[in-house]
Amino acid sequence: MKKQIKAICTIIFFLSTCLVYAKDIDISSPHRSISLTVSVDHDVSFRVETGNELLFEVRDVMLDTDKGFFPNRNPQIANIKRNAVNRMIAPEIKEKYAEIAEKYNELIITFKDKSKLQFRVYNDGIAYRFITATDGIITINSEHAEFIFDKASEIIYQQDTNINSDYEAPYIRKKIDELTNQSMGNLPALVKTPSSKNVLFLESNLKNYPCLWLKQGESNLEAHFWNYPKEYRADGNSKNRRSIVSTHDYIAKTDGARDFPWRVFAIGEQDTDLLTNQLVYLLAPECQIKDPSWIKPGWVTFDWWARRGLYGVDFKAGINDQTAKYMIDFAADFGIRYFLFDDGWTYKEDLTRTIDGLNMDEVVKYANSKNVDVMLWVTFDLFDSQMEAALQQFQKWGIKGIKIDFINRSDQEAVDFYWRSAEQCAKYNMVIDYHGAYRPDGLRRVYPNVLTREALIEFEYSGASIKDDPDHHCTLPFIRNVAGPMDYIPGTMNNGTKNGFRMDGNRPMGQGTRAHSMALAVITESPMQMLPDAQSDYYRERECTTFLTQIPVEWDEIVPLKGKVGDYIALARRKGSTWYVAAITDWTPRKMELKLDFLDNDTEYMAEIFKDGANSDIRATDYKREIRKYVKGDMAEINFAPGGGWVAKIFK
Structure with missing residues (x-):
């Protein structure tokens, strides 16, 4: 259309x-x-x-x-x-x-x-x-x-x-x-x-x-x-x-x-x-999908790191029906649209079969009963060689989206794959997240079922390097996000200070404070946002999880407030009459004042705020939640810890 x-x-x-x-x-x-x-x-x-x-x-x-x-x-x-x-x-x-x-x-x-x-x-x-x-x-x-x-x-x-x-x-x-x-x-x-x-x-x-x-x-x-x-x-x-x-x-x-x-x-x-x-x-061509109303942006919970970190359950976590249903229950509890099976669900290299212990028909039926949609991870090589058969089987199972990984090229042949896969997935009413991918190039306007893609150092790097740090977070919005949506995977509850950060490939820790990681869900722009942690971690941190999963993934307006590439950024986004305001800093602690002159005149707003706790400089998980009132022209005063953040939901 x-x-x-x-x-x-x-x-x-x-x-x-x-x-x-x-x-x-x-x-x-x-x-x-x-x-x-x-x-x-x-x-x-x-x-x-x-x-x-x-x-x-x-x-x-x-x-x-x-x-x-x-x-x-x-x-x-x-x-x-x-x-x-x-x-x-x-x-x-x-x-x-x-x-x-x-x-x-x-x-x-x-x-x-x-x-x-x-x-x-x-x-x-x-x-x-x-x-x-x-x-x-x-x-x-x-x-x-x-x-x-x-x-x-x-x-x-x-x-x-x-x-x-x-x-x-x-x-x-x-x-x-x-x-x-x-x-x-x-x-x-x-x-x-x-x-x-x-x-x-x-x-x-x-x-x-x-x-x-x-x-x-x-x-x-x-x-x-x-x-x-x-x-x-x-x-x-x-x-x-x-x-x-x-x-x-x-x-x-x-x-x-x-x-x-x-x-x-x-x-x-x-x-x-x-x-x-x-x-x-x-500058991209207009939409080629006649009726794109089936395309549903939303939050995603997935099993890649989560199945390695589950606790407090009475089953052995892995790629199996029980684990999937537990994660689907979590998605339903917090209004999350998608559950994604990441790498490991296929039988060998056959995209039309699952491993033993996983009944895809049963899992998808269970997800549908909870108003949760299921997505599947695939590699470029397998999906390109099995595209039609795979999509037919995915449709029979009731799959609503795919994550295509390890493309790792940008020559003419690879570019053609993006267009073919976007067009074919649209025919089967499936949304796409590209990983191992080059940066956005306007394809998402032609085929808006292409919701997001990688093309950046994102949260997963925290498992094996120090590259995904607050300096990087304060760079992405000014460069990578200008090209289009990016699948950064914000909102970890496993937060580390600069000195306290540790690498763990099975349970990554994010650099920066809790408020910083939550603010990234507003700052990093994507119509499909993914939660990285084990669902049991989010249950433990229910106060933060409830706020986080209510953050929209589509917006009616953006208002830049302050920013310097690599150092800090503050912005406001509006959905309907509700504003979300977020700010983060690099490893430099700083003070910031944000003038809330984008609010409506003669209107009193309530604000739910998550900010750095008094001891977040030594324990990054420390945060403070507060409720206060604002009117147009008020100043929000922020005291950032190193790698700190601030995020507020401001509503009438």
Whole structure:
């Protein structure tokens, strides 16, 4: 079903032809805060400015194909077209807003070789893409672009050199002039200019084409793409046998007449400006599901760590009917929508059979009686090779969603899998969570049954490393979450201070305080949030669990309050007339005041607050719950412990 489009204010067309000698073409954002100038000479380049400041340049923009370069060298312009759009979009899944304002000015340059470059300039960023009009199939040898920033700028991104990347590298922060030749990383990548302005690399509408990465060239950052695979790992198991060991000498074979992915640059004067950016969603194609009303976001409880940590029960925890029913009872008790069987439920490598001791028909029937839906974990390799048979069996069992893991690639073939799996799962009314996955690219707008995905260091890393720390938590909202929903898995009750943290792969401990871990359920944006701990831990901590599982996963509005990448963040989200306000800090204890001027006038609100306890600096599980009243304009005063947090439900 196409998105509901409201209040189309203006769509203006200007057409100029025969501008063969045009050199510089200017276009600005609707508020005129961002200007873009395209230069057409030996090649096509453009520069982006805010006010009098040059933010960055992109040089030598072209496709290298078996049909030649697009645009040709020394390109000639056939015509120029300009559009202006101002409208409201009602998304199927409300990640940030019930309605999204879409406002941009557009420039489409058609060259004599019939190729086009399309530019859109928004008030919070710019985007460009190629459009070709060649008969038959074309081979894309490479796509070129050189990204020029002030050398004193900093880049924050997942540095990686692995064609079989799991997209779970830590974010590094370096000056661009400190990058060595061939340094590489994937998107999103945030560049902070010397004046502290933010430029976040993203992409959208990634279909039948490999993901964009960044590589440091001889002088500047350059576009990089992984070549099309030729050979895969011959041994191994379903988690790694699709790993690439050799490739062809091209990045894609595709239709010669098509539009290509959008290259997106989100721009923010302040760090908090990034929190509201939705360019990846807006630049994606519209929804292809005729009636998406069956898609249900929600909380998930699952058995991966939980079955290793259950206590106080009279059965042996494991992958069996009794354990599953206990976890389903927990979901029903707290209004949790989904229960997920993670790795281990299949008989060998057959997705249509379960291991002994697990009766899927009986478990799903029991879950249905409790108004709980069941999801299943699968690997990319097994699901891709058994997709139709697996989905038919899942439908017979009554399964409502799947978690697809260990894709660990972003070449053209892997990208095609995302589109095929999203489309096929939609036919069977199943939602999806991708793990071992590259970052969101707009697919969730086309197939909103794609609720969330990984592409980050998330809570599970706490079992084997110190990478998932409060500094990381204070980085994710400004970079990874701007691309789209992320399956971080917030809300652990096993909390550790910096000195008290311990690694345990069977029962991970989260770094930061109890209030910090609960606040992450508001700060980390995802229409599908998962609880990591054993259900018996949540029963023990019923006061926290009740609050946590009532936090919505869809929102009508977001209001950024304060933030600095890597240091701290505070924001408010509204669902109906109820606000949730959350704030976290890194390992630095700090004080913060939040002005509650987003509340309605002449209205008294009640607030349920969870904050750091008096001794949370030495015992991270220490917290305090309090009830108080607020009115518009009041200040919420926060005293953070190291790795601390604060979260409030504010309601009329």
